Amino acid sequence: MLLKNTYNEFIKIVAKPRSYLGFGALTLLIAIIIFAMKADGETIVSFITASFEQTLSFNGKLVNGNLIAFIILQMLVVHIPLLVALVTGDLISGEAAMGTVRMLATKPISRTQIVLSKFIAGAIYTLLLTVWLGFLSLFVSHLVFGAGDLIVLNSDGLVILQEADILWRFGLGFCVAFLSLLTVATLSICLSAFAENSVGPIVSTMAIIILFTIIGSLDVTVFDTIKPYLFTTHMASWRSFFEDPVPYDSIIQSIVVLLVHIVVLIGITLYKFNKKDITS
């Protein structure tokens, strides 16, 4: 029954025009980035190497498909949560707004299973969006720019990763990026359980992300104690796969924090939806 309902929920997502907005926006944004890098990639990369080029000379193909994929991932992971929330923030509140939640609750399926099926359908949508991001950023940029070593700039300095040592990092990086987006999806589903319209959960999700991101980026010691517990702090942990050596401890910590957020948010959603008064 859970699988059947998940299938139904996914059909609902597919039927909504807004579900394609994310794919369209991603395609357009990536096309713009690739065009910009093709036109003026060398200048953009010189911002990274400028500090070092006074004494050192960088030889080889600096602007390549791997660098473009990394830049795309870095630029878009911040914006994709909006595209995810646009769909998942509507999953429960949309039913309430259209009045179909009562009909849904009369089906021979528990409310817990209804929430879980919506969560799974939302997760599949998020996965498809992540896969599309991966396909466009890796495949298309490799097609346009070719392969090559990856030059990554961290606050510790430059890390230059060899071409043969990159693909697995992207693979694992996308997995963690998916987990981050799944956290956002779960948050919006959770907020959706509290709302009666679609706009509220979407805007609230973005407001929370913006607030947490600002707290995380403020270099103030007073926030240092709460930063490790904010999910936004761990949303960029995919980037850690591009450090050398890879800080597996901090990545695992980030994964645990994100998973805890997902479990807690699903728990809250289940509690709220099971207690929800659908008669009025």
Added chain:
Amino acid sequence: MKKLFLLYFLCFAAISFGQTANAVIDKINAKLIAVKDYTVNANINANIPMIKIMPSNVKIYFKQKDKFKIESKGIVIVPKQGFTELNSFISNKSKYTAVFGENAVIGKVQTRLINIIPNEGTGDIVLAKIWVDVAKSVIMKSQITTLSNGTVNVDYTYGDQISRGLPSVMKFEIDVKKFKIPKSVASDINKSSADKKKASANQKTKGIITITLSNYKINTGLSDALFVKKKN
């Protein structure tokens, strides 16, 4: 009279030593000029503060007087200065004054220091010092101070191409000023400001790049077109 004699003696000594230093450089130049071009396989191992890069194998092309090209599959980092500048600089005697310094032993080789001072103050090179194995007419160590890049020390080790003055190992020691990372580009949100300050304080100021050269192919008649930069 004594003072005049002393002055005359000092002038004579300075001129004669200068001529001898120039003669040593002439012998080095003669070797270097005989190599019109070369191709060599190189292994580059960079140990530079704030940069992590694996050793890489490249091919280096050189053609007189200062054409230089590195061909690599991936990204390689080499010193901005130190490959052709010294040879190019010492090849033009009118541009500098060379004077002997003290003797020094480098490895097990007895060397003589030659200070090379530019005659004009308009160039990038402020001072060049070379430690020369006079018997074999090869540079064992050089120290070039420039306005733009600070000081670069290079240690040379020679192998089977010593007769042509081509080294088998070049070890560059570079002054790296504290690199500044643009905050907008690097975003390690998991690192606190204290961590970043600590990393910055621990930053070394010397970088070492070791280039091991092998399989020289000399005077094969490399084309100028090889050195034209291609757009990606």
